[in-house]
Amino acid sequence: MxxxxxxxxxxxxxxxxxxxxxxxxxxxxxxxxxxxxxxxxxxxxxxxxxxxxxxxxxxxxxxxxxxxxxxxxxxxxxxxxxxxxxxxxxxxxxxxxxxxxxxxxxxxxxxxxxxxxxxxxxxxxxxxxxxxxxxxxxxxxxxxxxRATEIEALAAQAIADREHLRITRERLTICRRDIAKLIAAAVDEGVRGEWEQISLMFRAMIERLTRAPVIEHLVSALDEMSLLREEIVNQLETNTKTQEMNSNESQIDRHIQNSNPESTYELEPGFETKQGAKSADRIGRPSEPIAEGNEISNSAGDAGAGEGRTKRTKGPVGEGGALKSFPLGLVLQACPEISEYGPAGQIGNWRDLMVAAVVVRSMLGVSPSAYEAACVAMGPENAATVMACILERGGHINSAGGYLRDLTRRTANGEFAIGPMLMSLVRANSSVGRSVC
Known part of the structure; x- marks a missing residue:
C-alpha cells in the first residue's frame, strides 16, 4: 500500500x-x-x-x-x-x-x-x-x-442546522409581525388592556436580539414571543366573545318581553306568579304576593273555563310557560362564585350576570346552541341564573351541557322551577358560613 x-x-x-x-x-x-x-x-x-x-x-x-x-x-x-x-x-x-x-x-x-x-x-x-x-x-x-463517512455525517448535520436556523428565523419574523399588527389593531379598536406595557415588553424582546444571533438565542426569543402572541390573541378573543354575547342579547331582547336588564322591576324583592295552576303548584306558594309593577289580567277563555289563569305583561316568557325572575341579590347570595367571572371581578346588575354566564358557559363546555335554547325557553336572566347554579354545584354535575339541556326541556314541558334550586343553595351556603364561623 x-x-x-x-x-x-x-x-x-x-x-x-x-x-x-x-x-x-x-x-x-x-x-x-x-x-x-x-x-x-x-x-x-x-x-x-x-x-x-x-x-x-x-x-x-x-x-x-x-x-x-x-x-x-x-x-x-x-x-x-x-x-x-x-x-x-x-x-x-x-x-x-x-x-x-x-x-x-x-x-x-x-x-x-x-x-x-x-x-x-x-x-x-x-x-x-x-x-x-x-x-x-x-x-x-x-x-x-x-474519513468519508465522518465527513458526510458532519455535512448532513450542517445542512440540518442551517435549515433549522432558516425555519426559526422565518417563524420569528412571522411572530414579530403578528404581535406588532395585533397590538396596533387592539389600540385602533379601543380594546381594553395594558397595551402600552405589552408594547414595551415586545420592544425589549426585540432589543435583546443581536445582529447575528445563534440558534439558541433565536429559539429562546421565539418561545418568548410565541407566549406573548398567545396572550394577546386570548385577550382579543375574549373581547370578541363579549361583543358577540352582547349582540346575541340584543337579538333575544326583540323576541322576549321586558328583558331590560336595568329595570327596577328585576331588583324587586317579590316573586312573580307563574302561568297556569300547574306552575303555581310546582312552586308550592300559590298565595305568594306578586311583585310590584306586574299586571294580571284574566282572559275570557280562562274565565269561562273557571281556571283564572294569570298572564304576565313583564318578565321573560318561555315556550312552555314563564319562569319566575328572582331578585339579583338572592341569586348572588345563592351563587357567590359567579361574581368572580363578572366584568372587573364583580356583578352589579343583570347585564354583568349575563356576561359572566357566557364566560362560565364556555369554561364548563356548554355549547352556544344549548345556552341559546335555554335563553329562549327560560329568558336570558333565568338562563344566566341557572348557569350560576350549575357553576355553584359544579362538583356534583358530570356534564353541564347535558344538564342544561335537560332543564331546558323540563322548562318547555312546565316541569321545572328555579326557586327550589336557589333556596337549596342559599341554605347550603348559609350552613357553610355558620360552620366556618
Missing part, C-alpha cells in the same frame, strides 16, 4: 502527533471503499466549520483533486497526487507559492491530506516498465477516503 508506513515531512517542517494520528487513520481504510471525489468535496464544503478549514484552503483542495486521474477515489487506483507548484498555482486561480504552502499546511493540520515527501522534497512518480506508477511522492488523499 502507498500509505503503509509512517513518513516525516521534508526540510524544516516538524513532525507532530497530529500528523502521526492522521497517518494511522489513513491505514484504516476499509477494503473496496470508493467515493466520488466531487461529491465528497461538496460534503467537505458543507462541513467546513466543523472541519476547521478556510475557504481558501478548500480552493487548494479543489485544485489537488483535479490532478486525481479518476472521478472515483479508491485505494486500487492510488491515492497520491504529485503536481508541481507551478501547475498547482494555475489550477488554484493563480495563488502565489507562499499562499499555497500556508493553505496546504492548513489541509494537513485538519487531517484532510497527508504529505509523502521524497528524499529531496520533490513531487514525482516512479513508473515501472509497463508504465504503471510503482511509487509516488506528493500529497496523499487517503485521509479523505478514511
Amino acid at each position: 502507498d500509505n503503509a508506513y509512517v513518513t516525516t515531512p521534508f526540510g524544516r517542517r516538524a513532525m507532530s502527533l497530529g500528523m502521526l494520528a492522521s497517518q494511522q487513520l489513513a491505514e484504516t481504510i476499509e477494503p473496496g471503499i470508493t467515493r466520488n471525489k466531487w461529491k465528497l468535496f461538496r460534503a467537505i464544503c458543507e462541513a467546513r466549520p466543523a472541519l476547521g478549514v478556510t475557504d481558501r484552503a478548500l480552493t487548494v483542495l479543489d485544485a489537488l483533486l483535479t490532478f486525481y486521474p479518476s472521478d472515483e477515489i479508491s485505494e486500487e487506483r492510488g491515492l497520491i497526487v504529485f503536481p508541481s507548484n507551478a501547475q498547482l498555482s494555475i489550477r488554484a486561480r493563480g495563488m502565489t507559492a507562499a499562499t499555497l504552502r500556508r493553505h496546504l499546511a492548513v489541509l494537513v493540520d485538519a487531517g484532510l491530506i497527508l504529505r509523502k515527501d521524497s528524499a529531496n522534497g520533490k513531487r514525482y512518480a516512479r513508473r515501472g516498465r509497463a508504465g504503471e506508477v510503482e511509487e509516488a511522492f506528493g500529497f496523499s488523499l487517503a485521509p479523505l477516503l478514511a
Whole structure:
C-alpha cells in the first residue's frame, strides 16, 4: 500500500502527533471503499466549520483533486497526487507559492491530506516498465477516503442546522409581525388592556436580539414571543366573545318581553306568579304576593273555563310557560362564585350576570346552541341564573351541557322551577358560613 508506513515531512517542517494520528487513520481504510471525489468535496464544503478549514484552503483542495486521474477515489487506483507548484498555482486561480504552502499546511493540520515527501522534497512518480506508477511522492488523499463517512455525517448535520436556523428565523419574523399588527389593531379598536406595557415588553424582546444571533438565542426569543402572541390573541378573543354575547342579547331582547336588564322591576324583592295552576303548584306558594309593577289580567277563555289563569305583561316568557325572575341579590347570595367571572371581578346588575354566564358557559363546555335554547325557553336572566347554579354545584354535575339541556326541556314541558334550586343553595351556603364561623 502507498500509505503503509509512517513518513516525516521534508526540510524544516516538524513532525507532530497530529500528523502521526492522521497517518494511522489513513491505514484504516476499509477494503473496496470508493467515493466520488466531487461529491465528497461538496460534503467537505458543507462541513467546513466543523472541519476547521478556510475557504481558501478548500480552493487548494479543489485544485489537488483535479490532478486525481479518476472521478472515483479508491485505494486500487492510488491515492497520491504529485503536481508541481507551478501547475498547482494555475489550477488554484493563480495563488502565489507562499499562499499555497500556508493553505496546504492548513489541509494537513485538519487531517484532510497527508504529505509523502521524497528524499529531496520533490513531487514525482516512479513508473515501472509497463508504465504503471510503482511509487509516488506528493500529497496523499487517503485521509479523505478514511474519513468519508465522518465527513458526510458532519455535512448532513450542517445542512440540518442551517435549515433549522432558516425555519426559526422565518417563524420569528412571522411572530414579530403578528404581535406588532395585533397590538396596533387592539389600540385602533379601543380594546381594553395594558397595551402600552405589552408594547414595551415586545420592544425589549426585540432589543435583546443581536445582529447575528445563534440558534439558541433565536429559539429562546421565539418561545418568548410565541407566549406573548398567545396572550394577546386570548385577550382579543375574549373581547370578541363579549361583543358577540352582547349582540346575541340584543337579538333575544326583540323576541322576549321586558328583558331590560336595568329595570327596577328585576331588583324587586317579590316573586312573580307563574302561568297556569300547574306552575303555581310546582312552586308550592300559590298565595305568594306578586311583585310590584306586574299586571294580571284574566282572559275570557280562562274565565269561562273557571281556571283564572294569570298572564304576565313583564318578565321573560318561555315556550312552555314563564319562569319566575328572582331578585339579583338572592341569586348572588345563592351563587357567590359567579361574581368572580363578572366584568372587573364583580356583578352589579343583570347585564354583568349575563356576561359572566357566557364566560362560565364556555369554561364548563356548554355549547352556544344549548345556552341559546335555554335563553329562549327560560329568558336570558333565568338562563344566566341557572348557569350560576350549575357553576355553584359544579362538583356534583358530570356534564353541564347535558344538564342544561335537560332543564331546558323540563322548562318547555312546565316541569321545572328555579326557586327550589336557589333556596337549596342559599341554605347550603348559609350552613357553610355558620360552620366556618
